Amino acid sequence: AWAGFFLFPGLLAYDSNLSVGADHVAAVFAPAGLLAILPAMRTLSPALAVLVGLVAGGATLTKYSAISVAIPLLFAMAARAGVFLRRGIHRRKAMVSVGLAFGAFAVATAPHFVKNWVWYGDPAFPILHDWFSAHPWTRQAESYHRIFLKLCILSPTRDLDGVVESLKAALTLGFGVQSYGFHDDVPTFGFLFAATLYCLPFTRPPWRVKAAYALSFTAVLTWYWTNHRDRYLQACLPWLVAATLATLHRMWTEFSWPAKFGALGLVVAQGLAGAGLGLAPMSFMIPSGHALPEVISLVGAGYKGNYDERFQPYEDWGFSAWTELGRYVPRGARVLVHEDRLWLGLDAPVVIDEAAWQGGIEYGNLGSPRAVYDLIRSFGARYVVTGKYHPDGGGHGLAGELVFSDLLSRYAKPVRKVDKLTLFRLPDAPPPDTPLGGALIVTCNQSQPVGYYAPGTINQRVPEISVSAANVPAEAFERAAYVILEDQCDFPDLRGKAKDAGFEEMRARGNVSFWRRSERVVKPVSAGP
Secondary structure (H helix, E strand, O other): OHHHHHHOHHHHOOOOOOOOHHHHHHHOHHHHHHHHHHHHHHHOOHHHHHHHHHHHHHHHHHOHHHHHHHHHHHHHHHHHHHHHHHHOOOHHHHHHHHHHHHHHHHHHHHHHHHHHHHHHOOOOOOOOOOOOOOOOOOHHHHHHHHHHHHHHOOOOOOOHHHHHHHHHHHHOOOOOOOOOOOOOOOOOOOOHHHHHHHHHHHOOOOHHHHHHHHHHHHHHHHHHHHHOOHHHHHHOHHHHHHHHHHHHHHHHHOOOHHHHHHHHHHHHHHHHHOOOHHHOOOOOOOOOOOHHHHHHHHHHHHHOOOOHHHHOOOHHHOHHHHHHHHOOOOOOOEEEEOOOOOOOOOOOOEEEOOHHHOOOOOOOOOOOHHHHHHHHHHOOEEEEEEEOOOOOOOOOHHHHHHHHHHHHHHHOEEEEEEOOEEEEEOOOOOOOOOOOOOEEEEOOOOOOOOEEEOOOOHHHOOOOEEOEOOEOOHHHHHHOOEEEEEOOOOOOOOHHHHHHOOEEEEEEEOOEEEEEEOOOOOOOOOOOO
């Protein structure tokens, strides 16, 4: 039966294969749920009801998208109990079994949802922040969260049209493309479940097969209604495989030659449609688009005698640099990793400030290095790692990156620099609470008008002095305490002017550089009338 999984070739596609482990871990609960729900529906056994609830809870704890497994199981239990209640038989047993199933689900998921409620004020943080007093939660986090929901969550409209769209998608699963991105307009999941669904009425299936199709169809509806990216179907794939194989087996063993030819034709058609999917270059994280050339190169290095090269970590992710920096972090010390998400080898507790992936740190509304220091220390971090893996300007915007850079360049102590990463140690005593001065900003790709900004007004995007990049007056340099420049903008090179005006570069983010007036240079004073 395990070979039936290969009738669904999406299993071989980049975003659905075993590299996406959580979806396949969730899929472990699907067969267990099927084995528990079938006798539970027949007998309404309290023990089996508890088992159904625990399996549904286990799937949900794996990842939220696995509710495509949890909801059908709980719904099936409730629907079956409803049949018993309507018939007026075993009323008490039906109510007890449903209560136990949902109670077991609540107990199984409590370690996650209660923990979130206690720590963040939102059981499903940050999904329910509109209904709960979620914390920490910033204006910036709200903005990124809404952008994420708009761009990354694929779901139909919440109306009758959306219901019809979901039903149509479930009835034609595998015949079209539901999520774009990794494999463009190529259907990858496999169409045999939908195809055999139309064969089901003619095969006189036993009730267990009907139940498998009902669970599978409900799972697909749940998947499409919540977030229909192909890889999330891997959680409920075992149900689809079981239902599909059951129908194909009946068509082949219990009916005449037309049915046999039909079953054979469906399998051959699916095999031809998905034959080359396992070799399709769909991985955007591998230069060649597929892991096979990298594996061939790795094995071939041994035959060429390049033994050491086989054990070198992937250079672009800087694992060796993180490992080296980890040697300079005292045991137990907490590290703030500045806008990076790959720190394997650091071997220390980490606080992340990546703007789009956390809700407690926002630098853009802080007016001084002291405020940034207090915020970082409030999370228990003493060390900071930053580097050049980030987008130009930074995810916290120009204002946020400016005040963050000012703290590091003026008050933090560089401990170690390895490749593109630098480890800093914050001072034991907080810096003085001195507000940032004004800033001259000359950039072209940061959605920021060119000009001089008075202190605290960068986020308003209205310069006090509008200037032309081709002709920045000396007054703008004289009034500014900071300068932000961007290369590759077809602007005149202003670095020389910034140096002549007494500025020194604090740090750079891609093509954007942040400059501060040197404390060794006395700001020129305009002559009197």
